[in-house]
Amino acid sequence: MMYRFSLAKACWQILLVLVFAGLVIPIPLHPAVPAQERNALIALYNSTDGANWKKKTHWLGAVGTECTWYGVRCNDTGSSITSLTLGFSGLGGNQLRGRIPAQLRSLTNLQSLDLGANELSGSIPSELGNLRNLQVLRLSHNQLSGPIPTQLGNLTNLHQLYLSENQLSGPIPTQLGNLTSLTFLALSSNQLSGRIPTQLGNLTNLQDVNLGSTRLSGTIPAELGNLTHLESLMLISNQLSGPIPTRLRNLTSLTLLALSSNQLSGSIPAELGSLPKLIRDLTISYNALYTNDSSLISSLNSKSPDWRNTQTIAPVGLAAAAQSISSIQVSWTPIVYSSGPGRYIVLRSTSSGGPYSPAGSTADKSASSLTITGLRPSTTYYFVVQTVTDPHAKNRNTVTSEYSSEVSAATY
16 A cells, blocks of 8 residues: 555656556546635636637546646646636637626636637626736737726735737726836737826836827826836727827837827927937828927938828918908918828917917818908907818827917908
């Protein structure tokens, strides 16, 4: 008996063989993972159409075989599940359909959960916030909807969070600012809304952030300038407005910065041209940005040659001349970006500096003047002009420039 016990102990992960009636029967010596972990796997199988998975080798096998199931990995002793990978395993993933079961909360030693590139639907279970040992969470390229659970902010050991290419909605939870070990954050191509949380500036280990092609609005938080290890920042195709923060000058590791197709406006910070590793991959097109700094213009031209040809900026060269007792013609030089849908709006006031009210608009952006009628005789009027570009294939936003310089004229 002692001999058999020692043999079993020495052959912890080796199969014993019984010979019975001429049959060779392997007996696994793996201990069974906890029942709740096995049940969590079975719940996943049942809720995601496991019968039609592309790969399901050994799934639903006998108790003690869980560590051999396709995509499942365990710790060295085989006593707990540490990794579950059923995504990105070929074209179209593994074809998991259905909902992610809340029972996955029982996999408390799980370090990696990859269910990406499947056809999962429904919401992300808040119970995933119980997986405090998780380092990688990959749910990208599915059909998940609803909000990002605030409970994901509990995953303080998380290094990589991939939720891109879904139908997630609502704001980015401020609680994600607790994930100070995070190096990769991908939330792109969803239906998120609201502002970029300033709390993301706490994630100083981040190397890659992709928040592109969602519906985020508001300004770019200056706090992103704290992310000094950041190499890639993707914010394209949102509804972001306001200026580019000057604190982005701190991102000296940045090799890619993509801000195109937003509603950003104002003068471009000169520091953007001196980021040492941002050599080529800079995109700021289809906004309302400008600069008069010749050195910065030269730098931007080398990194993004067409950037000036796509900016909705205020026209220059304004002039105003009375046409009659009730009309004044306002003229200007059309902007470079005169193609695409849009117009110029002329605004007027009887006081220098405004407030201004709309007085008329042109049919398109190729126009160079507009006669304003219905004015009072013998009255001085002050005019400014804004450029508007309507939504189009390259930018789904309406982009409006700042006011032009002011001009004035008096009716007869």
